[in-house]
Amino acid sequence: xxxxxxxxxxxxxxxxxxxxxxxxxxxxxxxxxxxxxxxxxxxxxxxxxxxxxxxxxxxxxxxxxxxxxxxxxxxxxxxxxxxxxxxxxxxxxxxxxxxxxxxxxxxxxxxxxxxxxxxxxxxxxxxxxxxxxxxxxxxxxxxxxxxxxxxxxxxxxxxxxxxxxxxxxxxxxxxxxxxxxxxxxxxxxxxxxxxxxxxxxxxxxxxxxxxxxxxxxxxxxxxxxxxxxxxxxxxxxxxxxxxxxxxxxxxxxxxxxxxxxxxxxxxxxxxxxxxxxxxxxxxxxxxxxxxxxxxxxxxxxxxxxxxxxxxxxxxxxxxxxxxxxxxxxxxxxxxxxxxxxxxxxxxxxxxxxxxxxxxxxxxxxxxxxxxxxxxxxxxxxxxxxxxxxxxxxxxxxxxxxxxxxxxxxxxxxxxxxxxxxxxxxxxxxxxxxxxxxxxxxxxxxxx
Numbered sequence: 253x254x255x256x257x258x259x260x261x262x263x264x265x266x267x268x269x270x271x272x273x274x275x276x277x278x279x280x281x282x283x284x285x286x287x288x289x290x291x292x293x294x295x296x297x298x299x300x301x302x303x304x305x306x307x308x309x310x311x312x313x314x315x316x317x318x319x320x321x322x323x324x325x326x327x328x329x330x331x332x333x334x335x336x337x338x339x340x341x342x343x344x345x346x347x348x349x350x351x352x353x354x355x356x357x358x359x360x361x362x363x364x365x366x367x368x369x370x371x372x373x374x375x376x377x378x379x380x381x382x383x384x385x386x387x388x389x390x391x392x393x394x395x396x397x398x399x400x401x402x403x404x405x406x407x408x409x410x411x412x413x414x415x416x417x418x419x420x421x422x423x424x425x426x427x428x429x430x431x432x433x434x435x436x437x438x439x440x441x442x443x444x445x446x447x448x449x450x451x452x453x454x455x456x457x458x459x460x461x462x463x464x465x466x467x468x469x470x471x472x473x474x475x476x477x478x479x480x481x482x483x484x485x486x487x488x489x490x491x492x493x494x495x496x497x498x499x500x501x502x503x504x505x506x507x508x509x510x511x512x513x514x515x516x517x518x519x520x521x522x523x524x525x526x527x528x529x530x531x532x533x534x535x536x537x538x539x540x541x542x543x544x545x546x547x548x549x550x551x552x553x554x555x556x557x558x559x560x561x562x563x564x565x566x567x568x569x570x571x572x573x574x575x576x577x578x579x580x581x582x583x584x585x586x587x588x589x590x591x592x593x594x595x596x597x598x599x600x601x602x603x604x605x606x607x608x609x610x611x612x613x614x615x616x617x618x619x620x621x622x623x624x625x626x627x628x629x630x631x632x633x634x635x636x637x638x639x640x641x642x643x644x645x646x647x648x649x650x651x652x653x654x655x656x657x658x659x660x661x662x663x664x665x666x667x668x669x670x671x672x673x674x675x676x677x678x679x680x681x682x683x684x685x686x687x688x689x690x691x692x693x694x695x696x697x698x699x
Contacts, residue, residue: 411423493658
């Protein structure tokens, strides 16, 4: 019955996944509704606020790993939770007033806090798992994120189904804020210190005493001296751009009822993608980590290419006038092709992200190093989202041009991931990687 211990690594990852479900999960559900749940003319506001969010997220992500190493995952989660309900409240405020100052403030606050939450979650997934379970730990977080998004999307769909207006009613925002606030209790009462975490045989994970802020910041330089992390910047940059493309098209092409249905399908496919890719990443049929990484990247690449080619064809057949959006329902012909693309985009968002994170986690077993890698990877991800949201907000490129750029970005990222898997991922025993016993079960905790 050891699995029921609060300080079991798997239990800690599950609780981190619950926090991800209650916060980013609800954020994703609101984002994929398009325009922050507001009318289609709120799309530009949503793109601007998200551009601010991810610009700040990118900057803070370069150092957030040091925050986790300094104050621990519990307090990082608590601080990281603060911005999400404020951001949802800002979307609610805009939908009723049309004033953009609060969404910009909400985006800035969430940029500072969300990166801390995601870095803490990444730290737990990367460093608490043994080598054979890293794919499962990462996929658990994305699977529960999808579960939270699905529940939130069901709430939105049920409320919006008979909504007489072209935006979400106030009750959707209220429900989302209430659900998000539950995360504070999970973080405070559920997350324990890394030094208290024990595996099933009672042994500790690797734990290092905090060396001070200055030392932590100096250690960040290690990232920029690792060629593997520098090569992975491109796939990290483009790993979640499917979310932006889908949310923008969803808000511009369809009415609020159909947007809710599309969003529900999108987040369900996220969960399916996370569940499907984990067994391949952790498969013991392929003992070599390098081979597992290469095969997983190839499988993910097939979905990636199919997704972007299909989307470009659909856009070519359904040109958009942003000043006069069609706001189609699910009874109209273009919906059929878009719902198929929704399936692919939902899968793409998850499996691309999970494979990138798995490769990052496979580069080391040292918890301190992985904390920095987690923050850096999340920061780079935010840089990509900021660039695409900013481009969408500026409106200087057509939707076809933006989509083509996303295709090139993710396609180039696939090449980078293959290179790192081939030349940079080592087949190690847990007690030899990086010269430390970062994940080995007979590790004696350092005092």
